Amino acid sequence: MTTPTTDLPSPVAPAERMLILDAIRGFALFGILMMNIEFFQRPIQALMLGFNSEQSGLDxxxxxxxxxxxxxxxxxxxxxxxxxxxxxxxxRARQKGAAATALFRRRLWGLLAIGVVHLLFIWSGDILHLYALVGFLLLLFVNASVKRLFIWSVVLLLTPILLILLATQLLEMAMQVPEEAAKLEAGFAADKEKLLADIARGDLLYATGGYWQLVQWRLYEFQAMYLSPALVLFVPMILGIFLLGAALGRSGILQEPQQHARFFWRLMWLGYAIGLPLTLTWGIYGTDVEMVTASMRNAVLMTCQNFSNLALCLAYLATLVQLYLHKSRLIGWLAPAGRMALSNYLLHSIVFTLLFYGYGFGLYGDLGRAAATFWALLLYGSQLWFSHWWLQRYRYGPMEWLWRSLTYRKRPLFAR
Incomplete structure (x- = not known):
């Protein structure tokens, strides 16, 4: 099939990329790996149990x-x-005369395909498919102003938090009635028993199971994790964060950070001033919070976590902008990894599932958190170097090239 050039502009050339955005993406890749390394040795459903307090010492x-x-x-x-x-x-697509929304839809379909393959055939902790599905809702805001994007972001971020607090309050009121309390406690106990059985089954399969056994188990985990009522609350939060990012993008602040240095300075300090106390509260008191049993204490602590997530996210972003404005070498090291974020993200899963799972080297459960994190740091450091090496020879990472090919329905130049 051929399509007029006006409908399908060329992919973004390396010279058009924004260094600061690539650097932030490279830094985000580091944090994602530091979090995900736990769940290469735990079933993804163990997220519902919260912090693993069975560890000791350095772990x-x-x-x-x-x-x-x-x-x-x-x-x-x-x-x-x-x-x-x-x-x-x-x-950018509009500037080149393209049908921007149609092009973005194809971009999302391509990401969805990559995410589903990752989810089923490599690792069940994939986030790409969810980003792609929620991303279709962004098209409702394609012409929205900065103000409208920001207002919708706030509404979508606050609504799930308020609903959780309200639902928890209603549950605690119901618990005051003995008959209702007995039913609710029995329901919570049954849910937790099923969850623990699933986690035990997942541990066994990941440690000893064959490849196709795990493909089937990942499909089960997907149904358990992503087709649950909790998704009703999770999707608005993701969309709310998307829209906050969209508001930043439409404002042009990150495209011209030199002209907004004072804004980023204030954002950095405000983010740390709000985020650090809240996240320390979460870290000190939230290690026993689980998502199976509802309580107002848990709901309040999770609210602290949600606000600290956003505050520290913005503080981290603003810190990187400050480093960029002061011409830190760290930005230059992070940016290539960010340009290849999709390839690097998928490589994390390939390396660590082969290292830990039964069909690979079978080290599942053998490495403590500290040792596993060391290997994750080693992989990330090698990716920083390798991304530099690769992009000196090729225009895109391998998965970035594939994603662009799916989006633009043509193969962009790969080698330099």
Whole structure:
């Protein structure tokens, strides 16, 4: 099939890319790996149990640092960048005379295909498919102003939090009635028993199962995790973060950070002033919070976590902008990894599933959190170097090239 050039502009050339956005994406990649390394040795459903308090010593310390300062913050940062990238993509496509929304839909379908393959055939912790599906809702805001994007972002971020607090309050009121309390407690106990059985089954399969057994199990995990009522609350939060990123993109602040240095300075300090106390509250008191049993204490602590996720995400972003404005070498090291974020993200899963799972080297459960994190740091460091090496020879990462091919229905130049 052939399509007129006006409908399908060329992919973004390396010279057109924004260094600061690539650097932030490379930094977000680091945080995602530091969080995901836990769930290459735990079933993804174990997320519902919260912090793993069975660890001790250095393993506990490393896990706690990740739980407090990384978990939730970097997924939020990645989501923010996705929304910002949506605006950049749409605006650039329009400047080139393209049917921008049709092009973005194809981009999302391509991401969805990559995400589903990753989810079923490599690792069940995939986030790409969810980003793609929620990304279709962004098209409702394709012409929205900065103000409208920001207002909808606030509404979507606050609504699930308020609903959780309200639902928890109603549950606690119901628990005051003995008959209702007995029913609710029995329901919570049954849910937890099923969850623990699923986690035990997942541990066994990941440690000893064959490849096709795990493909079937990942399909089951997908149904259990992503087709649950909790998705009703999770989707608005993702979309809210997308829209906040879109508002930043439409404002042009990150496209011209030199002209907004004071804004980023204030954002950095405000983010840390709000985020650090909240995340320390979460880190100190939230290690026993689980998502199976509802309580107002848990709901309040999770609210602290949600606000700290956003505040520290913005503080981290603003810190990187400050480093960029001061011409830090770190930005130059992070940017190539960010340009190849999709390839690097998928490589994390390939390397660690082969290392840990029964059909690979079978080390599942043998490495403590500290040792596993060391290997994750080693992989990330090698990716920083390799991304430099690769992009000196090729225009795109391999998966970025594939994604662009699916989006533009033509194969962009690969080698330099």
């Amino acid at each position: 506990y310390a490393v896990a706690w640092l990740s739980f407090t300062f990384i978990q939730g913050k970097f997924y939020t940062l990645f989501s923010l960048l996705f929304g910002l990238g949506f605006i950049v993509f749409i605006d």
